[in-house]
Amino acid sequence: MSFYKGAALGIALAALAGTAQAAWPEDRPINVIIAYAPGGSTDVAARAFLPFIERYLEGAEFAVINRPGAGGEVGTTELASAKPDGYTIGFLNSPSFLQKPYERETRYTKDSFTYIANLVYDPGAYAVKADSDIQTIQDYIDWAKENPRRMTVATAGVGTDDHLTLSQFNSLADIQLTLVPFAGDAPSIQAVLGGHVKSVGLNLSPYMNWVKEGQLRVLAIASDERVDMAPDIPTFREQGIDLVNGSARGLGAPAGLPDDIVEKLSAAVEKAVKDPEFVAQSEKQYVPLRYMNSAEYRKFIDQQDAMVKQQWETDPWKK
């Protein structure tokens, strides 16, 4: 190969590489890893949201890949080990994925990811059946104090954010609640409506239908301030218990995603989250949106991780 030919080839390749970099997303689909089974709440919400990002990110076409298993760990591991080229992104459910590295040796840490943007923040909340004698969170605490370990709380499982909220509630109010782990939100609510457990401790949004129907009474939410979707429900803080916890869902990618791609994605997510059609759809489905840009999301993850770490050291959710 002559020098000129070689040089020409080199220039052509460089030009190609240059356009490839500038043209993200080019003509191939962006894989979106969802660490939960198709039809589940994370999956449904993700599939409903992705078309709105496509609307604001020119040329983007998403292909959803469900990789369920091990409470989300299988899919999260796959996301962490993918190439950070912008063609593999995924949904991260925190604090759930942050808890795994404390429980066992995982093939990822919180630093294995690029945090693109947060979408949803759903605060923890405690509720009882509407015909219960317990009217306020103070009644609830009083009853729990008089009857140690007899206050049963249906939750969506061991080691979930519900479990963390319950442990914190226990230590802040000096009570002993009994965690009853069901296989998800719906069976937990069914158990309290059927009178099989005394209370339920999930996040706020799964209750909303039943609150509107007058079948559940939410006593307090673990949010720093009252939320738009239920402005009548007081926070724990208002009632003297400094309990703030909840689950968040955001968009992440493998660590080392180029900044320009992060910015493009984050900007598209911001526009999508503010899209009136999407806002209306989320309100209807009681999905509490809370957009955070890449830097804010990263800071938020660090805070959640610190909280998880402290919990693991003082009162681990798996013994």
Added chain:
Amino acid sequence: MFDPLLQALPVAFAWSSILAMVIGTLAGILVGALPGLSATMGIAVLIPLTFGLDPLVALGMMAGIYNGAMYGGAIPAVLLRIPGTPAAIATTFDGYVMSQQGRSGFALKVAVFSSAFGGIMSAIALMTLAPPLSKITLAFGPAEYFWVAVFGLASISVLLGRDPVKGLIAACFGLVLSTVGIDQVTGHERFTFDTLELSSGFHIVVLLVGLYALPPVFIMAEEAIKKGISAAELKFGGAGSYLDILRYWKTLIRSSIIGIIVGILPGAGGNIAAFLSYNEAKRASRDPDSFGQGNPEGVAAAECGNNADNAAAMIPALTLGVPGSSVSAVILGGLLVHGLQPGPALFRENADVVYGFMIQMLVTSILLIPFGGLLATRLFSQVLRLPRVMLAPLIIGLTVVGVYCINNSIFDLYMMLCFGLVGYCMEKLKFPLAPAVLGLILGGMAETNLRLTMLISGDDWRALVQNTISQIIIALVVVVLLYPVVRTLMANRAANQGET
């Protein structure tokens, strides 16, 4: 009550809805007939495609896939003894024997008609009784679910066959498998050997395909080596009209009721409905020994039971947001995508969609008769014309695709192959397969609910027996367990009297 139904009629019979139901039913039969592919997966794949569509068009397709797949599973169950879906296991007991007797045509006819009958009854229950029946779901807590699982385990005894010891070993194998994975109650990993993929336990379809679909393939390959290539003879005869099937009306009605009740209970799906229906039909029969020997009534009971589960499983899903089966969970996801929140409000605010969907569940059940009976059955029965050496690799290909699709996981494929070898050995040693599958399904259900009951009651054992529903189910368990003993005693007494 019938006002909203009448109002929903025009939307349910719009041309787009009819087209959706037809496509859905055909797709469902296809998905059901392919081992490894299930209705759950078919609908999950469909959901993102339906974003832009009218909700009733989307739901029409889902209803079609749901009902179609429950029948479709019977086709390979009858022709090849490979259940297309977990719910079709009980169909193999008599269906495949009928096939070997050259009566596969009639077996499939019975399956189609019974599926449609069960589906229709179930849709009627959904239309008329949804709100009151949802109270039953609420009345079932962990203690009641524990007893339901025990009842299921007790009824395995009817399935044990001639060699109870081997049956019990198979059941224990299933129970052991059910302990693998993260324990729901403590969060600890059990028997996972630090393997990430094992921490969710074994997926029922992986076990099912391994145990049921692979051993026949191995045997086909074995025969091909021993006997060389031979075109299988097509024995598709065994006519019999739909009127003949009506003779089993008692079984059909009993199985429908069982299917509907199982459907309303979350956590118990079409597979349990089919097993229980089959067992009850066998128990109630004057000639229980003919079951498993090619009795069409066995096919009728199983297929009617699993389709009667369908619409009924939507009752708790629509009224409470608690899905009665994995398929109804995915349909629930589809509803959410269209902004329809389950709960009593759904019936008030989106009555046309909900009642339209109920009508679609009914119509797609009826559609099974023309599409399943005339089209699919004839088409699929051509499979029997294929020489076994060609059929075997085809089945392997289909099962590999199907099992891979469950979790997009290669690990699951290895597990399927392992179970295939286990199944082949069980087959050769004449161990029954069904108890193993039931053990996996029911073992976890029994264990988790027992421990939740203890957790709630603070280790007070009385909590297990203090509710009326628990007591009723316990009585049923006792009946099932004592029945064979009583029957033997009665038979002995009758024999003694005959002698004297």
